[in-house]
Amino acid sequence: MLNRLSSLFAAFLLVLTAPLAAAQGVTSSADPRATEAGRQILHQGGSAADAAVAMVAVLTLVEPQSSGVGGGGFLVYHDQKDGITTIDGRETAPAAAKTDRFLGADGKPRPFMDVVPGGLSVGVPGNVRLMEMAHKKWGKLDWAALLQPAIKLAEEGFEVTPVLHDWLTRYEPVWKDFPVARAIYYVDGKPAPVGTRIKNPAYAALLRDLAARGPDAFYSGANARAIVDAVGQAPRNPAVITMADLAAYRAKERPAVCTSYRIYKVCGMGPPSSGATTVFGILGMVEGWDMKTMGKDNPMSWHLLAEAMQFAYADRAKYLGDADFVSVPVAGLLDKQYLAQRRDLISPFGPAGDYPAGSPPGAEPRTASGPVAESGTTHFVVVDRDGNVASMTSTVESIFGSQLIANGHFLNNEMTDFDLNPMRDGAPAANRVEPGKRPLSSMSPTIVYGPDGKVVLAVGSAGGKRIIMHVTKTLIGVLDWGLSAEEAIALPNLFFGREGVLIEDNEAGRAIAAKMKPFGYSFTPAAIGSKLNAAERVDGVWRGAADPRGPGTATVDGAPPQG
Structure with a gap:
């Protein structure tokens, strides 16, 4: 009888506390x-x-x-x-x-x-x-x-x-x-x-x-x-x-830029941000491969991500600016058929070497913009x-x-x-100075919806032009590789420069770089910091995550800080 009462009491507590946890x-x-x-x-x-x-x-x-x-x-x-x-x-x-x-x-x-x-x-x-x-x-x-x-x-x-x-x-x-x-x-x-x-x-x-x-x-x-x-x-x-x-x-209220990625709906900021179009362009290209099966430790996953990154950044440089001043083909850059064409330029056997901008539907003739990087x-x-x-x-x-x-x-x-x-x-240049104009940005605040239409993840980062990649690898870590937001944030950061593809110089990054060498192409370990923050909903309960590379924290109302 005592055991039965204990079980009933435990069940009562579970029912009582679960909604409270979800509502925090x-x-x-x-x-x-x-x-x-x-x-x-x-x-x-x-x-x-x-x-x-x-x-x-x-x-x-x-x-x-x-x-x-x-x-x-x-x-x-x-x-x-x-x-x-x-x-x-x-x-x-x-x-x-x-x-x-x-x-x-x-x-x-x-x-x-x-x-x-x-x-x-x-x-x-x-x-x-x-x-x-x-x-x-x-x-x-x-x-x-x-x-x-x-x-x-x-x-x-x-x-x-x-x-x-x-x-x-x-x-x-x-x-x-x-x-x-x-x-x-x-x-x-x-x-x-x-x-x-x-x-x-x-x-x-x-x-x-x-x-x-x-x-x-x-x-x-x-x-x-x-x-x-x-x-x-x-x-x-x-x-x-x-x-x-x-x-x-x-300040201006603008409609969110949204697209689908597998079973998810991902939404972000449109121009003058290049965040949503570039992050979603990368996702749209890698969507053609089974990233989940390949997994986070497979060098092929990182190669495909690196190639998609460089093609998407080429489009960013050519077409993005303040849409109040220049024509930005947002729909064309996210067009699934266009991204499939860009995907066809990616070989699983080695780097393309040349990463020209494409011709998305609705694009006007344009020259590429110069570097844009916010670090503060x-x-x-x-x-x-x-x-x-x-x-x-x-x-x-x-x-x-x-x-x-x-x-x-x-x-x-x-x-x-x-x-x-x-x-x-x-x-x-599309991103030239003009009175009243807003400069191009890489900031990429993002919200993700699950198949049930409810928010499952919110994420963003600091890091200048690298912001786009910090957010992208975190999204892939959670949505494809089944990692927690905290684990996905901790994945090695990826970018590119004069030295070619760069990967974060930490234990995980060096391990991936070592796996690349037998394939005839290389990733160069480099100091690529980030400042990611996220919140995710797991089994109806929200939890926060902060980048382990810095002093950031996440907390639940009523609970001590974590991280």
Whole structure:
């Protein structure tokens, strides 16, 4: 009798706790303090959009090298009632920006690191308008409440992490011209040591103003004037952003770009992001092979992925740009018949060697764009108790953006995500500078739906042009190889360069590279870091995952941080 009662009681507990576990919120980010801020908002009854706003505000403070309110971002959002949509908070070129912005007196593009520091590289920030739109559409808590975790950290102080200290040290030679940055992050004339508690009263004052007067306070009045002055009076490359530029900025709601991959529906961000089209182009090519049977340890899996990668990136370079300014054949790039034709160029017996762009349906004649790479980038994922999902990638472009600070936060250098050379092969480049235009990006926030129509995975990464491949290999790891999100994130990163195909220089990457040699082609081990974050639904229960390569964490509301 006792055993029977125990069994019944255990069954009762299982029924009682299973729905609660499934309904818990999840946050995952590249910094534990942002992860915790999101969890706090969820615990207060906030939505995924509410938590996202809080996390952007905290990441601005604790991860200043990567993202912030002085930059921009892309949000892919699943709403349980209305489905999926995206918000484009990408920065825009100011009205004074001309196509020859980055050309020298000789008519040739100036060196990249010559134009990054200072005012010339700053675009009109978009993240605050993105945050505003997300909160208006899906928020549940008061706007002011969402900024409180960041205000508390800014006023009471936050500790310098090893990652932040490392970047401060690396950029020490650059900061000789940037005293405002040094005033916040230096101690006794040197980069703040690990564990130093830094306060940022200027940023706290900005957030208190935004809490009291709303997002308009960022784009007008004294706060906007501080941005205008920081750019116009920059110690290097002073330039013009006007109050009118800031007042005119608008985030844009755009339809998600979606396609099928095997039994799944995958959705992401359309132009000016190249993320969805390129990630889904790679998936569309490898879909013709049985990646599941080959598995993650088979060199053929990685060879096919590497070949598809290079063909998809060739299309990216030729056709992607801001669709408000140039024609982007999104449907053609995702056309299954077109991708089958691209797949036919891939041989299982060796590399193609040459990877020209194709001719997708609906494409206009186009020349290839130059390199675009955002390195100062972060990603986070939120799932609330109602099942709403936010997958957001945010950036200031390079590390510490332009190195300029206004109101306690760094301003982006997003203008250098445009082609520095406005002409390619005698024709205007699709990604050339134009007033009001948004530069091309590789940010790839992604949401995946299972056969039942429910979200099963949300993922994204930092890493410049490599973002696309970080996300792609994670998707294949989960959807084809049956790995957990955590295991898939830990798979070796893959990319390409002058040395050919590059694979992450770790134990797993070196093992795959060694297996390639007998086939007559090689992968070169290289330092390819990533900053992936994800959330996945397994057996009805959500769980988060963070990249083991960094300090990121994932947590469930009510549970201690993991990872």
